[in-house]
Amino acid sequence: MQQHTRQHGPSYGDRPPERHRLVRKLQGIADVTSEERQALLDLPMTVRSYARGEDLVREGDVPNECCLILEGFTFRYKLLPDGRRQIMAFHTPGDIPDLQSLHIGVMDHSIGAMMPTQAAFIPHKSMRDLTHAYPGLLHAFWRDTLIDGAISREWLIGVGRRDAHERIAHLICEMLRRLKAVDLAPNDTFKIPATQADVADALGLSNVHVNRVLQDFRREGLITWTNYTVSILDWERLQKRALFDATYLHQAHEAAA
Structure with missing residues (x-):
């Protein structure tokens, strides 16, 4: 895997705007x-670039750094011995999908890139020094981890109890709210580089079922989903179709611009 790396340390002058997505996300919670x-x-961050399909973190890794998604889109997944895949989460800019590696020695799942992605790797020591010096950030990261768990519970409910239309509508509603929190969903439009196979692997559906549901939503005037771009045409009706309640995202704070 070919990677392009550049090092940013504390003396780096103009912080790239992508770094601000982490700040904005934490200010939102x-x-x-x-x-x-x-x-x-x-x-201090070391930025690495990944092509679609490459892993940022692999199951079995013993990491000594956390990855912050700067640009692109990633997913948390696990493969069964026969190659079947379960996607357990989507991660967007501003997320640190392996924050738990600060306290868990071996990764029990993988994190892959769904599109060309840039991730900033932060040494565990720097994260520990940061949270020791600023206990408020320790609580912010802990809250972020709890919200990640709440999202996982909603996904579990979706796979276990929601019908196909509710599952897909709920996913779209969630991604809109999460991407709005980091300024990546202007005019209720956002990019999600997920194929129908990706959505199927995330929601426990077949590719054919995903296709049929998306066609239904287009006919009903709820959304368009073209070339990885989703536009919400009727937010109120989509929420009702999804039985969506955003409480589990705990976006109680107004993020600063």
């Missing part, structure tokens, strides 16, 4: 002071 904001922006 917790109180973050200006000093804590600057400390987040000053974290």
Whole structure:
């Protein structure tokens, strides 16, 4: 796998705007002071680039750093011995999908790129130093981990109890809310580089079933989904179709611009 790496340390002057997505996300779920904001922006990061289909983190890895998604889109997944795949989460810019590696020594799943993706790798030592110096950020990261667990519970409910239309509508509603929180869903439109096979593997459906549901939604005037771009045409009706309640995302704070 070919990667292009560049190092950013605390002395790096103009912080790339992608770094601010982590700040914005945390401000959307917790109180973050200006000093804590600057400390987040000053974290040392090694940026690596990945092509679609490449793994950022693999099952069995013993990592010593966490990855922050800067640009692109990733997914958490696990393969069964016969090659069947279960996607357990989608991760967007501003997410640290392997934050748990700070406390769990061996990765029990993989994280792959769904499109050309840039991720910033932060040494575990730097994360521990940060949360020791700023206990408020420790609580913010803990809250983020709890919300990640809440999202997993909603996905489990979807696979176990929602019908196909509810599952797909719920996923679209969730992604809109999450991407809006990091300024990536203007005018209720966002990019999600998921194929119908990806959606099927995430929601426990067949490719044919996913295709039929998306066609139904287009005919009903709820959404368009073309070339990885989703546009919400009727948010209120889509929420009702999904039985969607955003409480589990716990976006109680208004993120700063």
